[in-house]
Amino acid sequence: MQSTVLSTAFETKSNIVVSAPTSSGKTVIFEIAIARLLYTTQQQKALYLAPTKGLCSERTKDWAAKFQHLNAPVVELTGDSNALGLASAKDARIIISTPEKWDYITRRWSKNDHILRHIKLLLIDEVHFLRERNRGPCLEVLVSRMKDKVDDLRVIALSATVPNADDIAEWVGSNATDSDIDECGSPKTTADLFTFGETYRPCPLRKYVYGYANPEGDYWKLEGNLNSRIMQIIQEHANGRPVLIFAPMRKSASNAAEVLANEFDRLCEARNRPWDPPLPSMTANYDDPNLNELAPRGVAYHHAGLSPRDKRLVESAFLEGRCFVLVSTSSLAVGVNLPAYLVIIRGTKLYQGQWTEMDDLDILQMMGRAGRPQFDREGVCVIMTENNRKDYYVAMARGETPIESTLHLSLIEHVNAEIGQRESCSQDFVENWLRGTFLFVRMKKNLRHYQIEGAGGMNDPEHGVQNLSRHLFKSLREHELLLDATQDGRSEIACSHYGDLLASYFISFKTFLRLLRVKRGASTSDILQVLCLAEEFCEIRIRHGEKGVWNKIRTLSQIRFPPKKVTNATDKLSILIQAVLAGVNVLDIFKEEGEVFKAGFQSEARLVFRQAPRILKCLVDIAVHREDGKTAKDASELVRSTSGQAWDSSPATLRQLDNIGEKYMQLLSEAGIKSIGDVADSDPLRMEHLLNRRSSNFGFKLVQQARSFPDLDLMISEVKHKRFDDCVESRIELAIDLKNSNKEVINVWTAEKQPRYIICLTTSSEGELFDYRRMSRQTFQNCLQAPQI
DNA sequence: CTATGAGTCAATAATCTGCTCCAGA
DNA sequence: ATTATTGACTCATAG
Numbered sequence: 001m002q003s004t005v006l007s008t009a010f011e012t013k014s015n016i017v018v019s020a021p022t023s024s025g026k027t028v029i030f031e032i033a034i035a036r037l038l039y040t041t042q043q044q045k046a047l048y049l050a051p052t053k054g055l056c057s058e059r060t061k062d063w064a065a066k067f068q069h070l071n072a073p074v075v076e077l078t079g080d081s082n083a084l085g086l087a088s089a090k091d092a093r094i095i096i097s098t099p100e101k102w103d104y105i106t107r108r109w110s111k112n113d114h115i116l117r118h119i120k121l122l123l124i125d126e127v128h129f130l131r132e133r134n135r136g137p138c139l140e141v142l143v144s145r146m147k148d149k150v151d152d153l154r155v156i157a158l159s160a161t162v163p164n165a166d167d168i169a170e171w172v173g174s175n176a177t178d179s180d181i182d183e184c185g186s187p188k189t190t191a192d193l194f195t196f197g198e199t200y201r202p203c204p205l206r207k208y209v210y211g212y213a214n215p216e217g218d219y220w221k222l223e224g225n226l227n228s229r230i231m232q233i234i235q236e237h238a239n240g241r242p243v244l245i246f247a248p249m250r251k252s253a254s255n256a257a258e259v260l261a262n263e264f265d266r267l268c269e270a271r272n273r274p275w276d277p278p279l280p281s282m283t284a285n286y287d288d289p290n291l292n293e294l295a296p297r298g299v300a301y302h303h304a305g306l307s308p309r310d311k312r313l314v315e316s317a318f319l320e321g322r323c324f325v326l327v328s329t330s331s332l333a334v335g336v337n338l339p340a341y342l343v344i345i346r347g348t349k350l351y352q353g354q355w356t357e358m359d360d361l362d363i364l365q366m367m368g369r370a371g372r373p374q375f376d377r378e379g380v381c382v383i384m385t386e387n388n389r390k391d392y393y394v395a396m397a398r399g400e401t402p403i404e405s406t407l408h409l410s411l412i413e414h415v416n417a418e419i420g421q422r423e424s425c426s427q428d429f430v431e432n433w434l435r436g437t438f439l440f441v442r443m444k445k446n447l448r449h450y451q452i453e454g455a456g457g458m459n460d461p462e463h464g465v466q467n468l469s470r471h472l473f474k475s476l477r478e479h480e481l482l483l484d485a486t487q488d489g490r491s492e493i494a495c496s497h498y499g500d501l502l503a504s505y506f507i508s509f510k511t512f513l514r515l516l517r518v519k520r521g522a523s524t525s526d527i528l529q530v531l532c533l534a535e536e537f538c539e540i541r542i543r544h545g546e547k548g549v550w551n552k553i554r555t556l557s558q559i560r561f562p563p564k565k566v567t568n569a570t571d572k573l574s575i576l577i578q579a580v581l582a583g584v585n586v587l588d589i590f591k592e593e594g595e596v597f598k599a600g601f602q603s604e605a606r607l608v609f610r611q612a613p614r615i616l617k618c619l620v621d622i623a624v625h626r627e628d629g630k631t632a633k634d635a636s637e638l639v640r641s642t643s644g645q646a647w648d649s650s651p652a653t654l655r656q657l658d659n660i661g662e663k664y665m666q667l668l669s670e671a672g673i674k675s676i677g678d679v680a681d682s683d684p685l686r687m688e689h690l691l692n693r694r695s696s697n698f699g700f701k702l703v704q705q706a707r708s709f710p711d712l713d714l715m716i717s718e719v720k721h722k723r724f725d726d727c728v729e730s731r732i733e734l735a736i737d738l739k740n741s742n743k744e745v746i747n748v749w750t751a752e753k754q755p756r757y758i759i760c761l762t763t764s765s766e767g768e769l770f771d772y773r774r775m776s777r778q779t780f781q782n783c784l785q786a787p788q789i
Numbered sequence: 790c791t792a793t794g795a796g797t798c799a800a801t802a803a804t805c806t807g808c809t810c811c812a813g814a
Numbered sequence: 815a816t817t818a819t820t821g822a823c824t825c826a827t828a829g
Binding site for chain 2: 079103250304331335350351362507
């Protein structure tokens with residue numbers, strides 16, 4: 001079947017796009033192309049991009065073993081891998097990464113050029129991720145960038161079954177020289193396209209569509225109703241083999257699991273056991289108590305709100321047969337392969353403010369989980385939907401909705417970054433760049449879909465491009481992100497300082513505008529407010545049933561800036577951030593209230609605290625640029641607090657020490673040890689006693705680590721003082737001497753591999769900025785004699 | 790005594806939100 | 815199923 005693809009991959013160097021059903025063994029095509037690269041060259045590298053870290057690490061493991069004997073080192077570069085930069089990939093022949101990470105790396109192209117220029121083969125897995133709202137644009141921009149910067153780059157992209165794979169082929173383009181000619185005798189401009197239909201699925205799929213009446217048109221009613229019908233479907237189709245059920249909400253997933261467990265009990269009593277439960281000794285102990293209830297019946301649920309440990313446990317329980325029925329949200333539709341014999345799509349609508357029909361591609365993705373090639377000869381998929389959608393799903397042999405671009409939704413950030421990467425640039429260049437995007441390929445076919453402002457009714461994609469660019473440049477200029485200049489009579493453009501900030505901090509344009517609107521002399525609470533409004537956090541919402549908990553935490557004395565009432569996600573965010581900073585034991589409060597959102601809180605907190613320092617750093621730089629000392633100072637302090645996840649004065653600072661978590665932090669602060677300094681001054685044995693940890697020098701290590709924290713002295717002396725008689729102005733010169741009073745050596749890198757740096761900020765008491773400098777610890781040591789102001 | 794506001798309670802109306810990834814001087 | 819809103823009601827308090 002794949003022989004033509006394989007020979008094209010191995011014998012030619014042309015670009016290839018393949019569209020085929022999930023799990024039909026597409027990766028061979030990549031491997032063949034890599035083999036060609038390894039056999040024909042010495043230095044060249046291959047880059048593999050996949051949408052999830054899970055897929056990346058799976059691929060890394062697989063290929064490290066496979067290509068070991070060919071002496072081709074494999075390196076994985078994702079947010080998880082410790083390696084920060086590209087340096088570790090110097091000797092690798094195969095680099096594995098995610099689009100976002102690679103975007104970050106290639107935005108600093110010149111710095112990495114010595115490695116990047118060896119990459120001659122780009123492999124894109126699951127290229128249909130292009131259509132993803134948030135992440136598609138990144139991939140789109142990346143491919144353009146790689147094609148632009150690397151001569152003779154070969155691109156191979158694999159996609160799920162999509163109707164417009166030819167658009168992808170057109171966008172990937174051909175890397176052929178002029179002498180290459182296609183069958184019709186004209187020069188090749190698109191990649192070689194291979195499409196494989198459903199018949200190429202390794203496990204044939206039997207499909208059933210069940211329609212249900214929804215008389216009142218209220219989907220919530222049906223939504224609650226569907227659960228009771230699942231058991232019957234399982235009994236009819238599962239054949240005692242594993243079942244995977246997809247539900248639209250976290251809550252519906254856990255509800256469905258509960259219903260199934262109850263029916264299981266009922267059927268067991270009636271001596272009609274639908275499946276064999278696992279042995280009691282085999283069930284894991286979950287963090288989530290509800291999962292513990294379900295596990296003995298062979299039922300579980302899975303969604304992103306579970307603790308990472310629970311997610312792992314559920315996945316392995318399902319793989320190893322200790323769980324027969326798994327109800328999941330879309331978390332298991334993509335990523336690591338977790339196949340089942342029977343897949344049930346429990347409802348085809350998704351709630352997004354209102355109930356909306358799910359995307360074809362998502363449905364296909366879920367259907368793709370049915371059938372385990374190593375165990376079953378076939379797979380079964382049951383789609384439960386409304387009566388009036390029944391025919392549609394019966395007819396759906398393959399996806400009918402074409403992949404559209406989403407680049408237009410975050411175009412301004414990406415164009416700004418592209419401009420910033422170049423020494424010189426022009427509006428023509430940007431328009432040309434736009435013509436190379438997948439967005440343009442789709443605009444040619446479906447311009448109306450993109451509703452480009454000012455393009456009104458026009459059917460000409462060229463007009464679309466011009467309108468887009470006019471609009472872009474207007475916004476960029478309006479907010480001073482652009483510098484105009486004339487070079488040899490031609491008008492040139494470049495990023496302004498603000499433009500550079502926007503690109504280098506990877507900030508959403510909307511958030512950036514908010515940061516620009518922060519008024520002079522903003523207070524900590526003002527800054528916190530802006531932070532909570534950041535578009536980066538728009539995914540964080542108040543879940544049903546959660547409001548009470550946040551209202552309760554709001555009233556705690558540790559919350560410094562409590563909102564009046566928790567009504568929206570912004571209020572929740574504000575409390576969440578402050579609660580973590582103050583070291584409030586949020587988990588305990590959740591526990592008192594029923595423990596349902598416990599793990600969800602942790603993952604939300606992770607998300608927020610990963611991003612907050614970056615957004616705030618950007619605000620610091622903006623304030624410095626405006627010489628607004630007050631804002632720069634307060635924002636800097638918030639950067640520090642959010643990085644350490646603790647207010648400066650709170651005992652939560654103790655959590656920065658290894659092995660100190662919520663519990664130990666509390667024990668220590670009750671004993672009056674409330675800061676890193678207190679720990680440094682403590683007796684190691686007392687620490688061991690307090691924490692009841694006597695083994696392996698625990699206390700000694702702790703105290704030593706506390707002592708290794710940077711400890712700086714600041715001395716200010718007045719050097720000169722001049723007063724002018726005729727005016728009120730006075731002139732004061734200060735020498736600032738920063739001294740490291742700490743004798744022990746400080747590591748340049750923190751435990752999280754973050755660089756330590758020192759900020760010196762000088763302001764007047766009115767908040768006027770005199771001086772701001774940021775230096776690495778080494779620079780700081782080299783210039784102990786401090787700058788004169 | 791009365792107008793006012795805070796607080797309580799119960800009835801009733803409104804609402805209910807998947808996943809993933811990344812950002813160094 | 816949970817949460818928000820509403821309106822009737824009580825009670826304390828200032829004028």
